[in-house]
Amino acid sequence: MKKHLTRATKDYLKAIYALSVNGLSASTNDLAKRLNIAAASVTGMIKRLAQTNPPLVDYRKHHGVTLTPTGEQAALEIIRHHRLLETYLHDSLGFSWDEVHEEAERLEHVISEKFEARIDKVLGHPTHDPHGDPIPDLNLVMPQKASTRLSTLRPPQEAIIERVNDEDGNLLRYLQEKSLVPGSKLKIRAHSPFDGNLTLEINGEEIILGPAVTHHIFIKEA
Amino acid sequence: MKKHLTRATKDYLKAIYALSVNGLSASTNDLAKRLNIAAASVTGMIKRLAQTNPPLVDYRKHHGVTLTPTGEQAALEIIRHHRLLETYLHDSLGFSWDEVHEEAERLEHVISEKFEARIDKVLGHPTHDPHGDPIPDLNLVMPQKASTRLSTLRPPQEAIIERVNDEDGNLLRYLQEKSLVPGSKLKIRAHSPFDGNLTLEINGEEIILGPAVTHHIFIKEA
DNA sequence: ATACACTTTTAGCCTAACCTAAATTTTATT
DNA sequence: AATAAAATTTAGGTTAGGCTAAAAGTGTAT
Numbered sequence A, B: 001m002k003k004h005l006t007r008a009t010k011d012y013l014k015a016i017y018a019l020s021v022n023g024l025s026a027s028t029n030d031l032a033k034r035l036n037i038a039a040a041s042v043t044g045m046i047k048r049l050a051q052t053n054p055p056l057v058d059y060r061k062h063h064g065v066t067l068t069p070t071g072e073q074a075a076l077e078i079i080r081h082h083r084l085l086e087t088y089l090h091d092s093l094g095f096s097w098d099e100v101h102e103e104a105e106r107l108e109h110v111i112s113e114k115f116e117a118r119i120d121k122v123l124g125h126p127t128h129d130p131h132g133d134p135i136p137d138l139n140l141v142m143p144q145k146a147s148t149r150l151s152t153l154r155p156p157q158e159a160i161i162e163r164v165n166d167e168d169g170n171l172l173r174y175l176q177e178k179s180l181v182p183g184s185k186l187k188i189r190a191h192s193p194f195d196g197n198l199t200l201e202i203n204g205e206e207i208i209l210g211p212a213v214t215h216h217i218f219i220k221e222a
Numbered sequence C: 001a002t003a004c005a006c007t008t009t010t011a012g013c014c015t016a017a018c019c020t021a022a023a024t025t026t027t028a029t030t
Numbered sequence D: 001a002a003t004a005a006a007a008t009t010t011a012g013g014t015t016a017g018g019c020t021a022a023a024a025g026t027g028t029a030t
Helices: A007-019 A028-035 A039-050 A069-091 A100-107 A113-122 A169-177 B007-019 B028-035 B039-050 B069-091 B100-107 B113-122 B169-177
Strands: A057-059 A065-067 A158-164 A185-191 A198-202 A205-209 A217-221 B057-059 B065-067 B158-164 B185-191 B198-202 B205-209 B217-221
Touching: A007 A028, A007 A039, A007 A065, A007 A069, A028 A039, A039 A057, A039 A065, A065 A069, A069 A100, A069 A113, A158 A169, B007 B028, B007 B039, B007 B065, B007 B069, B028 B039, B039 B057, B039 B065, B065 B069, B069 B100, B069 B113, B158 B169
Parallel strands: none
Antiparallel strands: A057 A065, A158 A185, A158 A217, A185 A198, A198 A205, B057 B065, B158 B185, B158 B217, B185 B198, B198 B205
């Protein structure tokens, strides 16, 4: 019996998934901020999610929520939709990488399994979306995500960009202009302990980035 | 100021458009049947649609509804989305013509103008969807629709199928099997005044169709 | 240990869109 | 023209998912 989840429910599950990185539980406040909803509304909704059958989340008052296995499967299904769609919009329909997130955010809730299968096939079963985020496979297994932030590197380290945060279109446009895209190789030249600025070399050019940028770029050591 | 219309609102506008063929107004009952909703709910919703600013429908108690120009534009925008999507799903993603309606029904509400423009371009600005229904152009002008039903023909008339009703997947699968698709040429061989059956020749073969089928096929004279 | 600042929950309200049952209006039939 | 049948509207209720304001819990710093 496959339940129909509402759009709001799916949005909560995705948000809880995103905020539960290291087995931590997601707090009411953080969820409220991420979803642009009042904290009180989040409390109410979480209670409902905890009382579905089967329950989608585990909830203890004042101690945040985590996903149950059922809830996590549902979240992964939506994330798979989202990232396949981003890839499809980018690769097959010519959307720029700063446009795909918003469009996928709406489409992910309504596409059928058939649609998912078709674009997955057309794309040749991609493993990463245009921002470098891994796409859960058909069995909804999420590959490991790069978690080292560029902001943590110090000279003279080198690295390759693996992925970037996909939620801020302005940031993405800026990154693209500077070739700060997945796959790019870079060297750290200097670090300012005062403002956290990093001077780095990329494509033979030298650029200086503040923490507001470097915090959103994830790398693997070269 | 472009208003955001809810999904329910869009569904009502589409249904009213479909039922208002000859300048007639759509009745509460017919809307209820088409939308699978209780008649009382339709009355309530229609009242709300008539009180938006600008109003989307004209409503007189006990006399049905018609779309205002604003409402009609909105309906045509959705229908354009729907038919472009059907065409895209069919031509570019390999959906069969009996599957596209259901999928488009969900997608039509969430795609952006950008998405619309992209698939329109990829398809080469198509004028008809896979069932032969005309696609409103960018200015939302709806081309004339064929309105002669196959059921009205008598021997020895000949005709070409222009479009078929797209809502019943089972019917569509049957029609495809018999090559009863837009563009096919056929000749009427016989008509039974008792049961309305038509005997016709298509592709050199002779087949007999009842009114439940011929009523849903629209033709132009050959 | 007390006090203040956050965070979270409770309580009470709201809206969109549905529902059923009962009342009313329109239409069709004699 | 009266009445029966059908269509429509009213009245009152439900659910999901929001909101604000106030209460209560948690944590931190003195």
